[in-house]
Amino acid sequence: MTIGSDDARWEVELRSLREELRELREEQKEMAQSIRQLLQTFRTLAAHLGIAGEPYVPKPAERSDDRDMRGFA
Secondary structure (H helix, E strand, C coil), rough: CCHHHHHHHHHHHHHHHHHHHHHHHHHHHHHHHHHHHHHHHHCCCCCCCCCCCCCCCCCCCCCCCCCCCCCCC
């Protein structure tokens, strides 16, 4: 093979990778928008059902030395 054909092959590969990266970025933007819409839907639903009227407050531990949940390291 000659040096010119290697360069051309690399250029084609780079163009292909750039195009794939552009497509992945577009898909990522679409997914982020979908997640934002889903989050808004869940917030609206929670408010409608009355389950999000108060902020979440964890229950106090039964014993002061029982800080970690059992079964979790």
